[in-house]
Amino acid sequence: MTNAIEAEGLIKKYGDVVALDGLDLEVAEGTVMGLLGPNGAGKTTTVRILTTLLVPDAGRATVVGHDVVSDARALRRVIGLSGQNAAVDEHLTGFENLDMVGRLYHLGRTRSRERAHELLERFDLVEAGGRPAKGYSGGMRRRLDLAAALVAEPPVLFLDEPTTGLDPRGRLGMWDVIADLVRGGTTLLLTTQYLEEADRLADKIAVIDHGTVIAQGTADELKAQVGGERIEFTLTDAGQIGAACAALASLGSGAARTDASARRVTLPVDGGAAVLVAAIRELDAAGIAVQDVGLRRPTLDDVFLSLTGHAAEIEAEQADDEPDTGQQDSSQQDSSQQKEVASR
Amino acid sequence: MSAMTEAAGDAFVITKRNLIKIKRVPDLLVFTTLSPIMFVLLFAYVFGSAINVPGVGYKEFLIAGIFVQTVVFGSTFTGYSLAEDLQKGIIDRFRSLPMAPSAVLYGRTLSDVVNNVISLAVMALTGLLVGWRIHTSFAGAVLGFVLILLFAYAISWVMALVGLLVRTPEIVNNAAFIVIFPLTFIANTFVPTNNFPEPLKTFANWNPVSAVTQAAREQFGNTSPLLPVPDVWALQHAVAYSLIWVILLLVVFIPLSIRQYGKAASR
Ligand SMILES: Nc1ncnc2c1ncn2[C@@H]1O[C@H](COP(=O)(O)OP(=O)(O)O)[C@@H](O)[C@H]1O
Ligand SMILES: [Mg+2]
Numbered sequence: 234m235t236n237a238i239e240a241e242g243l244i245k246k247y248g249d250v251v252a253l254d255g256l257d258l259e260v261a262e263g264t265v266m267g268l269l270g271p272n273g274a275g276k277t278t279t280v281r282i283l284t285t286l287l288v289p290d291a292g293r294a295t296v297v298g299h300d301v302v303s304d305a306r307a308l309r310r311v312i313g314l315s316g317q318n319a320a321v322d323e324h325l326t327g328f329e330n331l332d333m334v335g336r337l338y339h340l341g342r343t344r345s346r347e348r349a350h351e352l353l354e355r356f357d358l359v360e361a362g363g364r365p366a367k368g369y370s371g372g373m374r375r376r377l378d379l380a381a382a383l384v385a386e387p388p389v390l391f392l393d394e395p396t397t398g399l400d401p402r403g404r405l406g407m408w409d410v411i412a413d414l415v416r417g418g419t420t421l422l423l424t425t426q427y428l429e430e431a432d433r434l435a436d437k438i439a440v441i442d443h444g445t446v447i448a449q450g451t452a453d454e455l456k457a458q459v460g461g462e463r464i465e466f467t468l469t470d471a472g473q474i475g476a477a478c479a480a481l482a483s484l485g486s487g488a489a490r491t492d493a494s495a496r497r498v499t500l501p502v503d504g505g506a507a508v509l510v511a512a513i514r515e516l517d518a519a520g521i522a523v524q525d526v527g528l529r530r531p532t533l534d535d536v537f538l539s540l541t542g543h544a545a546e547i548e549a550e551q552a553d554d555e556p557d558t559g560q561q562d563s564s565q566q567d568s569s570q571q572k573e574v575a576s577r
Numbered sequence: 578m579s580a581m582t583e584a585a586g587d588a589f590v591i592t593k594r595n596l597i598k599i600k601r602v603p604d605l606l607v608f609t610t611l612s613p614i615m616f617v618l619l620f621a622y623v624f625g626s627a628i629n630v631p632g633v634g635y636k637e638f639l640i641a642g643i644f645v646q647t648v649v650f651g652s653t654f655t656g657y658s659l660a661e662d663l664q665k666g667i668i669d670r671f672r673s674l675p676m677a678p679s680a681v682l683y684g685r686t687l688s689d690v691v692n693n694v695i696s697l698a699v700m701a702l703t704g705l706l707v708g709w710r711i712h713t714s715f716a717g718a719v720l721g722f723v724l725i726l727l728f729a730y731a732i733s734w735v736m737a738l739v740g741l742l743v744r745t746p747e748i749v750n751n752a753a754f755i756v757i758f759p760l761t762f763i764a765n766t767f768v769p770t771n772n773f774p775e776p777l778k779t780f781a782n783w784n785p786v787s788a789v790t791q792a793a794r795e796q797f798g799n800t801s802p803l804l805p806v807p808d809v810w811a812l813q814h815a816v817a818y819s820l821i822w823v824i825l826l827l828v829v830f831i832p833l834s835i836r837q838y839g840k841a842a843s844r
Pocket of ligand 2: 273278317393394
């Protein structure tokens with residue numbers, strides 16, 4: 234299989250800040266690559282270089298065989314980009330935005346209009362299509378921005394944090410749209426701060442930290458490394474921890490971890506909710522009082538903890554502190570887990 | 578399609594986009610038209626009551642000066658808008674498209690000419706109402722307006738570079754203000770330079786704003802033998818000197834701006 238995207242030893246510095254520190258990446262044609270990393274890891278810088286918006290200080294990269302520096306103009310014909318912040322023109326209507334992009338891809342007048350109508354339909358923006366984008370919600374802007382990236386039906390697509398800032402419904406909607414899109418064989422490079430999102434959408438994930446790829450593989454491979462799902466019990470009485478471990482022994486996929494000061498037992502499991510129900514029954518039968526229980530899926534922070542020995546650090550916390558209206562549950566889960574990690 | 582036609586087509590698409598904005602943001606249109614009207618009225622009646630210009634009368638003398646000052650200020654809009662597009666990531670979108678790299682700048686400066694044409698038309702009408710007249714021919718009048726627009730177009734390219742370098746719309750405006758205010762006042766725009774103290778007088782007489790204003794006055798017939806033109810080459814050959822500046826600014830700032838555009842990413 235040939236690679237649609239290849240990057241080798243990319244380096245990019247902003248003054249003293251090393252944004253990319255020898256990044257290597259290969260994305261096979263027709264596959265989805267998830268670039269997973271906390272805020273400040275270098276995701277946007279990577280996307281900017283691959284879409285010709287930035288010139289790397291060192292290293293080389295190609296998209297469908299076009300060099301990002303020497304062959305930029307030809308490269309732009311085969312890509313679509315939806316950047317981290319929706320780049321729609323507020324004063325133009327949805328239709329005018331798409332029509333303009335079509336003209337600038339040189340699709341011609343008739344085809345540009347046709348395509349604009351098609352995309353408004355596909356992204357559920359027909360009604361809003363005649364209104365200036367100024368009045369659009371965050372989700373509508375994101376959809377319009379994504380539609381703009383698709384105008385020329387490019388074989389390679391770049392989406393930089395396509396769901397950041399969306400409410401849970403918007404996020405699920407966007408996932409469906411993206412999943413739909415890649416079914417058509419488009420090569421997609423997607424960046425995200427959420428393991429769950431990469432898991433759901435990507436064939437392969439590259440975990441990036443401080444400007445380099447620190448791990449690569451399928452979601453399952455990464456999760457195996459991290460330890461997959463686990464159930465966390467908080468007991469009422471720390472003295473029952475031993476008894477709880479004994480009661481749960483047969484249900485776990487590995488040995489339970491305990492934390493007496495937090496009265497906590499963490500059990501790695503396969504099989505999700507069904508195991509959770511069985512585990513509660515076992516504890517109940519053994520007369521062990523449980524104050525709190527929850528099924529935890531691995532998050533970006535777990536991946537980081539297991540890969541680097543440190544949490545996804547301050548940058549990711551800052552991201553969660555941003556007044557991002559409507560951050561959804563998974564991100565709240567992220568931040569609560571970060572705090573746990575920090576207090577351990 | 579040849580590269581030239583393609584680039585022209587791209588610039589046309591961008592121009593159209595910018596013009597839609599003039600239509601959609603009425604504040605903008607009000608600003609482009611209202612403030613020139615105010616300027617004409619304030620200067621004509623407040624200063625006009627005190628300043629006596631021999632041979633032509635103050636209102637006749639004033640109008641060309643106001644035209645030039647207004648369009649020079651108007652060209653800061655070029656830099657302001659580019660900085661705004663940069664800040665909102667729209668330039669990123671354009672730069673990721675296979676369009677001509679010069680098109681965004683040509684489209685921008687071209688639509689700002691339209692802006693200036695609107696202000697000029699409004700000011701000319703206001704001028705006619707308060708008693709300004711063109712005493713030459715239709716051709717002379719057209720030439721006068723074209724010269725003013727050309728000069729504004731050249732300044733637009735300077736502002737384009739400023740906008741791409743500064744990246745913050747408000748700062749572009751403030752910075753431009755600090756430069757353009759003295760540039761348009763230390764000139765023959767509002768009063769004859771004859772009585773200026775020495776260093777200012779030399780500056781004013783060689784200031785391209787003065788030359789463009791003088792050239793426009795000549796083309797409109799707003800001059801008089803009673804008001805002699807200072808004996809400086811720049812003002813004795815006002816049209817030629819103005820055109821030299823226009824060409825110089827364009828030759829320097831078009832390539833510089835296009836180069837900067839190629840490097841400009843948001844953030
Ligand atoms: N224009 C810039 N000037 C200075 N530093 C920058 C600039 N862009 C990015 N950086 C820095 O480079 C690093 C990588 O940033 P970025 O690629 O945006 O990360 P991510 O998209 O993963 O959050 C960060 O430390 C960021 O602060
Ligand atoms: Mg980013």
